[in-house]
Amino acid sequence: MSKVIISVKDLKKNYGQFEAVKGISFDVIEGEIFGLLGPNGAGKSTTLEIIETLREKTSGQVFVGGFNLDTEQNSIKQLIGVQLQTSGFYPGLNLVELIDLFAGLYNRTINPRDLLKMVNLEDKAKSKFKDLSGGQKQRFSIATTLINDPKIIFLDEPTTGLDPQARRNLWDLIKSIRAKGTTVIITTHYMDEAEVLCDRIAIIDSGKIIALATPDKLIDDLVATGFERPKEVKKANLEDVFIHMTGHALREE
Numbered sequence: 001m002s003k004v005i006i007s008v009k010d011l012k013k014n015y016g017q018f019e020a021v022k023g024i025s026f027d028v029i030e031g032e033i034f035g036l037l038g039p040n041g042a043g044k045s046t047t048l049e050i051i052e053t054l055r056e057k058t059s060g061q062v063f064v065g066g067f068n069l070d071t072e073q074n075s076i077k078q079l080i081g082v083q084l085q086t087s088g089f090y091p092g093l094n095l096v097e098l099i100d101l102f103a104g105l106y107n108r109t110i111n112p113r114d115l116l117k118m119v120n121l122e123d124k125a126k127s128k129f130k131d132l133s134g135g136q137k138q139r140f141s142i143a144t145t146l147i148n149d150p151k152i153i154f155l156d157e158p159t160t161g162l163d164p165q166a167r168r169n170l171w172d173l174i175k176s177i178r179a180k181g182t183t184v185i186i187t188t189h190y191m192d193e194a195e196v197l198c199d200r201i202a203i204i205d206s207g208k209i210i211a212l213a214t215p216d217k218l219i220d221d222l223v224a225t226g227f228e229r230p231k232e233v234k235k236a237n238l239e240d241v242f243i244h245m246t247g248h249a250l251r252e253e
């Protein structure tokens with residue numbers, strides 16, 4: 001039986017006169033990777049931040065794990081893991097020190113090395129955050145969402161700016177987090193990423209959800225309209241060449 005873990009009903013957000021989110025409704029099912037897709041300014045981050053309790057909504061209802069956002073924010077905070085802006089990490093602390101710091105904020109005792117192992121950064125335990133590569137910084141930032149053992153994590157454009165290998169490594173990491181039963185909500189601009197990762201996708205445009213289904217269903221619906229892609233003459237593309245030649249394995253960037 002699929003269980004709804006997040007329920008958003010007629011959510012609206014105005015910034016002054018501007019309607020950034022115009023009454024959207026959707027449910028997220030426990031254990032799925034749910035993608036919010038849309039062009040710049042569509043309202044994805046605003047929606048995510050409202051669910052994360054970080055931003056006030058204008059109207060509508062949000063329930064997370066059965067808790068009402070209006071009255072039970074503290075209970076919601078205990079269920080969720082939020083990806084901090086990487087600029088929020090003290091650049092001079094090493095990874096173990098940073099994890100200890102965040103664990104203290106969450107009032108948790110955890111073994112930093114276990115967490116670093118999960119995201120393949122054990123050998124960087126003593127490195128400073130500022131000395132990590134872009135991909136390593138993102139993996140570490142995802143690790144910090146897991147410190148309070150959340151039921152749901154939110155990832156806002158986690159692979160932006162990464163090279164193809166680092167993106168694939170992050171996809172594997174996100175899938176492994178989901179495999180442990182954690183629900184993942186992700187925003188992305190990359191359609192290949194959404195197709196590979198997401199169980200279901202909501203496409204947002206100008207503050208409204210214009211489609212919500214599995215990637216397969218969205219593609220099948222388009223094909224059913226008679227749409228056809230221009231014939232692919234080659235069986236591989238340049239990204240395939242790059243990955244084939246440089247490998248998919250984790251590397252120390």
Ligand SMILES: Nc1ncnc2c1ncn2[C@@H]1O[C@H](COP(=O)(O)OP(=O)(O)OP(=O)(O)O)[C@@H](O)[C@H]1O
Pocket residue numbers: 015018020038039040041042043044045046047
């Ligand atoms: N604090 C704010 N004050 C005024 N307008 C805002 C504020 N935050 C966001 N907006 C506006 O609300 C709209 C939605 O922004 P939001 O960041 O949610 O979009 P997004 O879909 O996440 O975009 P992107 O893909 O570029 O991150 C945009 O037009 C943005 O300019």
